[in-house]
Amino acid sequence: MRMLRAGRWITAVALVLLAGVYVRALAYTPIEQSQGLAQKIFYLHVPAAIWAEMAMILVGLSSVFYLFTKDPRLDRFAAASAEVGTIFCAIVLTTGPIWGKPIWGTWWTWDARLTFTLFLFLLYIGYLLLRGAIPDPAMRARYAAVLGICGMCEVPFIHLSVYMFPTLHPMPIVLKPGAPSLPGSMLLTWALSLGVFTLLYVGFVVQRYALSYLREQLEAAGEVGHA
Amino acid sequence: MRLPDLLRHAWTVASKDLLVEFRSRTAILSAAVFVVLVLVVFNFGRDPTAVSNVDLAPSILWVTFTFAAILALNRAFQLELENQALDGLLLAPIDRGSIYLGKLMANLVFVATIEVIGVPLLALFFNVRVLPYLGPLVAIIALATVGFVAVGTLFSAMTVRTRFAELLLPVLLLPFMIPPLSWAVLATGRLLADRPLSEIAGWLNMLAVYDIVFVTLALLLFPATVNE
Amino acid sequence: MLQAEGLRHSFGAVKALDDVSFSVQAGQTLAVFGPNGAGKTTLLRVLAGLIQPQRGRAHVDGGRRAIGWIGHQPQLYAQLTVRENLRFWASLYDVQLPAELLPRLGLEEHADRAVRALSRGLVQRVAIARALVQDPTVLLLDEPFTGLDRVAAESLSRLLAHHAAAGRASVLVTHNVEEGTGLATHVAFMRAGRFVDLAPRAGRGAQQVGEDYRNAIA
Numbered sequence: 001m002r003m004l005r006a007g008r009w010i011t012a013v014a015l016v017l018l019a020g021v022y023v024r025a026l027a028y029t030p031i032e033q034s035q036g037l038a039q040k041i042f043y044l045h046v047p048a049a050i051w052a053e054m055a056m057i058l059v060g061l062s063s064v065f066y067l068f069t070k071d072p073r074l075d076r077f078a079a080a081s082a083e084v085g086t087i088f089c090a091i092v093l094t095t096g097p098i099w100g101k102p103i104w105g106t107w108w109t110w111d112a113r114l115t116f117t118l119f120l121f122l123l124y125i126g127y128l129l130l131r132g133a134i135p136d137p138a139m140r141a142r143y144a145a146v147l148g149i150c151g152m153c154e155v156p157f158i159h160l161s162v163y164m165f166p167t168l169h170p171m172p173i174v175l176k177p178g179a180p181s182l183p184g185s186m187l188l189t190w191a192l193s194l195g196v197f198t199l200l201y202v203g204f205v206v207q208r209y210a211l212s213y214l215r216e217q218l219e220a221a222g223e224v225g226h227a
Numbered sequence: 228m229r230l231p232d233l234l235r236h237a238w239t240v241a242s243k244d245l246l247v248e249f250r251s252r253t254a255i256l257s258a259a260v261f262v263v264l265v266l267v268v269f270n271f272g273r274d275p276t277a278v279s280n281v282d283l284a285p286s287i288l289w290v291t292f293t294f295a296a297i298l299a300l301n302r303a304f305q306l307e308l309e310n311q312a313l314d315g316l317l318l319a320p321i322d323r324g325s326i327y328l329g330k331l332m333a334n335l336v337f338v339a340t341i342e343v344i345g346v347p348l349l350a351l352f353f354n355v356r357v358l359p360y361l362g363p364l365v366a367i368i369a370l371a372t373v374g375f376v377a378v379g380t381l382f383s384a385m386t387v388r389t390r391f392a393e394l395l396l397p398v399l400l401l402p403f404m405i406p407p408l409s410w411a412v413l414a415t416g417r418l419l420a421d422r423p424l425s426e427i428a429g430w431l432n433m434l435a436v437y438d439i440v441f442v443t444l445a446l447l448l449f450p451a452t453v454n455e
Numbered sequence: 456m457l458q459a460e461g462l463r464h465s466f467g468a469v470k471a472l473d474d475v476s477f478s479v480q481a482g483q484t485l486a487v488f489g490p491n492g493a494g495k496t497t498l499l500r501v502l503a504g505l506i507q508p509q510r511g512r513a514h515v516d517g518g519r520r521a522i523g524w525i526g527h528q529p530q531l532y533a534q535l536t537v538r539e540n541l542r543f544w545a546s547l548y549d550v551q552l553p554a555e556l557l558p559r560l561g562l563e564e565h566a567d568r569a570v571r572a573l574s575r576g577l578v579q580r581v582a583i584a585r586a587l588v589q590d591p592t593v594l595l596l597d598e599p600f601t602g603l604d605r606v607a608a609e610s611l612s613r614l615l616a617h618h619a620a621a622g623r624a625s626v627l628v629t630h631n632v633e634e635g636t637g638l639a640t641h642v643a644f645m646r647a648g649r650f651v652d653l654a655p656r657a658g659r660g661a662q663q664v665g666e667d668y669r670n671a672i673a
Contacts, residue, residue, distance in 0.1 A: 067451050119402050126399040133389040137467050138455070143385045146448045147399065150378065153444055154403055157437060161406040220468045236547060243532070243543045250534040250569075311528035315585070317505055319547035320520045455506040 004210035011203030017196045025189050041099045043190055047197035048091040049113070052120055053155065055085030055201065059127070060152020063145035072216075075141035078148055080208035082127050084201055089121035119158045123151045137216070233328065236321040240329025245336060247306060254302050255340055258295050262345045265291045266352050280353045285415035288349050289408055292372070295341045297397045300379040302337075303330045304387040317453055327449035331380045331442075338376055342368055360418050363427065367418065370434035371411035374441055375404045381445040384452045407437050456481050456624040457593055461511035462501055471497035472508065473648035479593075479624045479641070484615065486635040486656075487628040488668050489645030495628035498645070499524075499595045502626060515593050520548065523591030525599045529582035533571035537562055537581050540570060541588055548589035560584050560610055576604030583611055594618060594625040600634040612638060632668055636661040644671040 025043045059078045066074040096114050097107040108114070127147050134140040248254060269287045307313035316326050346364070350357040357364060379400050386396040414430035457479040464472040471494040479485050489495050500506040502513050503522055515521055524530075531540050538552070545552045557563045560580045570578060579602060586594065594615070600608055615625060615638050628645075629635045636642070636656070642664055643653040651671045656664070 067448075119405060122402045126402065129395060129398060130385070130389070133391060133395055135467075139388075142451050142454075146381070146385065146451050149448060150381070150403065150441075150444065153440060154406075157406040157440075158402075160433060161409045239543065239546050243535075246539065247532055247534045306532070309533065310530050311526060312530045312532060314503075314505060314524065314526065314528075315530040315544065316547070318503055318519060318522060318524055319544070320518070321547055455500070 001210075001214070004207060004214070007203055007206030007208075007210055009203075010199060010206060014196055014199040014203050017199065018193075021189065021193045021196055024192070039099075041095050043193040045092060045095040045099065046190065047194040048088045048095070049117060050194065051197050051201050052085050052088035052092055052117060055081045055088060056120060056123065056155060057152055059085065059148040063148035063152070066141060066145045067149075070141075072137075072141065075144065076209050076212050077205070078144060079131060079212060080205045082124055082131075082148070083208050084204040086121065086124040086128065087204070088197075088201070089117055089124060092117045093121060116158055120155075123154065127151060233322050233325050236325035237328035237332060240316070240326055241332035241336070244303065244306065244329065244333035248302075248333075248337065254299065255337065258299050258337075258341050259344050261298060262291055262295050262341055263348060265294060266345070266348055270352060280355055281419050282416070284349060284353055284355045284419055285412045287353065288345065288415060289371075289412050291345055291349075292338075292342060292368075293375075293401075293404055293408060295345070296338045296372070296376065296379065297400060299337050299341065300334060300376070300383045300400075301387060301392055301396055303334055303380060304384050305392075308387055313453070323450040323453060324446050326453070327380065327384075327446060330384070331377060331445075334376050334380050335372065338372055342372065355419060357419075363418055363424060364415065366431060367411055367414045367427070367434070370431060370438060371407045374407040374434060374437045375400070377438065377442045377445050378403045381449055381452070384449065403441075407434055410434055410437075456516045457502065457626065458514045459498075459502065459511070460513075462498070462508045462513060463510035464497060464501060464506060464508045470494075470648045472501065472511075475511075475648070475650050477643065477650065477653055479626060481622045481624060482619055483640045484619050484625040484627065484638050485641045485643060486639035487626065487643045487645055487650075488630065488632055488635065488664075489628070490630055490672060493645040493672075494648040495630075495645055496597055497648075499526075499597050499626065499628055503595055517592055520589060521592045523586040523589070523594045524597075525583055525586045525594065526597040527599075527601055529570075529578050530585060531570045531578065531581060534569060536567050536569050537573075537584075538566045540581065541584060544585050545588040550589055552588060553590070556584050556587060559614075561606070574604075575602050576607045579603050580607045580610065583607075583614065587614075592623045594623070594627075596625065596627040598629050598631075599627065600629065600631065608634075632665040633661050636664045642667075644668050646672045 021043060022040075025040050031039070058081045062074045062078045062081070065071070066078065093114070096117070100109065100114075101107050127144065130147055131140055131144050134143055266287065269291070273283060304313070307316065317323075346357060346368075349355060379396070382399050382403075383392075383396055386392045386399065389395055410430040410433050414427040414434075417426050417430075418424075459478070460476050462472045462475040463470075473494075475494075475498060477485070487495055487498065497506065501508045502515065503524055504513070504515075504519060532543075535543070537557075541552050541556070557566055560583060562577075562580060562584060565573060565577060565581075570581060573581065583599075596615075599611060603611065615627075618625060619638075619640070625638075627635050627638065636659070639656050641653065642656045642659070644651045644667070652667070659667070
């Protein structure tokens with residue numbers, strides 16, 4: 001219960017900070033020359049995309065450790081991380097087209113990074129569907145771990161396959177070899193936003209983790225009740 | 228467990244599966260009919276004046292193989308659950324890897340049969356010249372098939388024990404099929420367009436890497452799907 | 456030949472095994488009686504190594520190779536013939552199909568028929584033959600008499616007696632006291648994942664054991 005409250009607090013703080021980042025982004029960060037205001041969405045879009053992918057890698061890593069230790073906490077974490085990853089993918093898939101319409105003139109394009117996120121989203125959906133289809137917790141944890149590890153190993157291959165198609169997507173400007181090619185104030189806003197999203201990820205995961213723990217406790221209590 | 232034992236037991240499992248399939252022949256026959264039907268549907272679902280056959284053929288071929296393979300994959304472990312024969316396999320003094328490899332081999336033979344039917348039909352229905360490129364085409368098909376059947380066999384060991392197995396397997400598997408599928412389509416397209424072989428070498432390498440990674444991964448992970 | 460120490464296992468909130476310990480020596484047959492859901496099948500699956508218990512340890516001398524399993528499902532492939540099925544299972548143990556196995560269970564004339572064409576009683580006999588292909592020293596039997604015809608039940612009883620006389624061990628779980636008692640040297644009652652009572656049968660007949668069973672699980 002304490003954990004749930006902590007998760008709510010972290011999330012609330014992160015949301016307030018996110019609003020702060022946007023005030024900074026809109027009022028105090030220069031407007032990008034060629035893209036205009038639409039570029040502002042970048043501070044939401046890119047950190048969400050980074051954490052959507054990170055979440056899958058964390059699902060995979062905790063799954064590896066789960067199979068060795070069979071510690072239910074790792075399984076709960078993997079499930080929480082996958083749920084949050086799904087939400088972040090949804091953010092990316094919503095903000096992408098909103099930015100794409102004014103800049104590219106089309107809502108959707110089979111651009112490499114957008115396609116990548118779509119596959120990631122489908123991976124997450126499959127993972128959550130598999131979890132939902134298995135009633136026995138131990139079996140659910142094992143199967144989910146197998147799928148989670150495969151999902152993590154799939155990530156580089158999706159990168160390889162989608163990046164071979166010609167793209168309209170802006171090239172990476174921050175996470176690339178060499179120095180970031182971004183004015184200092186934009187970079188700072190972006191870095192702040194990434195920090196806020198990290199906090200948001202932690203807050204969401206802690207909440208989902210606490211909730212699934214409470215659900216398990218309730219199930220156990222229910223059993224004691226009718227025995 | 229020694230490698231020769233692993234492979235010998237795997238072959239025992241696979242040949243049993245194939246014998247069972249040979250006895251009933253229902254699965255392979257329905258898959259073959261399915262391939263024919265999909266190819267026929269494709270013929271009516273396109274405008275022949277807009278896109279030339281050679282441009283469309285790789286997509287048709289791979290979409291057909293994808294769906295036919297998915298139909299076939301659930302069969303392997305369904306067979307073991309019917310009379311709880313899986314318990315017998317797990318109880319036998321053989322490595323878990325043998326069971327997986329056996330299922331993989333049987334599935335590969337099964338999907339290969341579908342593909343052997345599919346390629347000539349594609350050549351026939353869509354008037355595509357296949358014979359001059361047969362060697363490299365077989366290489367592409369073999370490399371791509373091993374990859375997605377390896378993942379599919381692993382996943383089907385899990386999905387058969389859930390409700391909605393027939394629906395869940397494609398939902399889990401399709402995102403994993405897309406990398407090998409997209410490389411196979413690109414490579415097949417270059418090949419049928421009579422481009423030099425050096426252009427497709429890159430795709431073949433990637434398919435091979437995918438195969439190695441996912442066959443290894445599936446061998447390591449399979450025990451977790453059957454050990455309670 | 457078989458030891459279980461402090462076995463515990465639950466499925467979600469359901470405790471299937473709750474601190475179960477016992478051992479079975481050569482020549483002994485342990486019959487475990489319990490109502491449905493008492494954890495009997497889980498117990499056998501843990502002994503066979505099909506389930507890794509969450510706590511405790513199960514050990515069978517000779518490992519997996521030594522275990523013969525007869526469950527309520529026959530573990531046969533319906534499309535294959537009797538001989539093909541038995542050959543397949545024998546080859547997993549790297550042994551030849553013993554020549555005397557088919558005659559012993561009266562299956563000679565059915566050897567080349569597909570399992571799906573056999574009556575239920577015959578299928579059960581094939582399932583028994585299947586469990587014996589590698590000449591196991593420990594038999595684990597899950598409701599083995601369910602669905603058996605008279606001939607098959609008799610040959611199973613004979614076979615178990617023979618098995619025990621050869622100094623080998625068996626564990627038999629069932630909810631039917633009538634069927635299990637005659638063969639048992641030891642009797643245990645199981646309720647909600649626990650062994651309520653484990654004792655030598657000591658001459659008790661089915662009626663007496665049945666009465667003890669009702670008292671034990673009441």
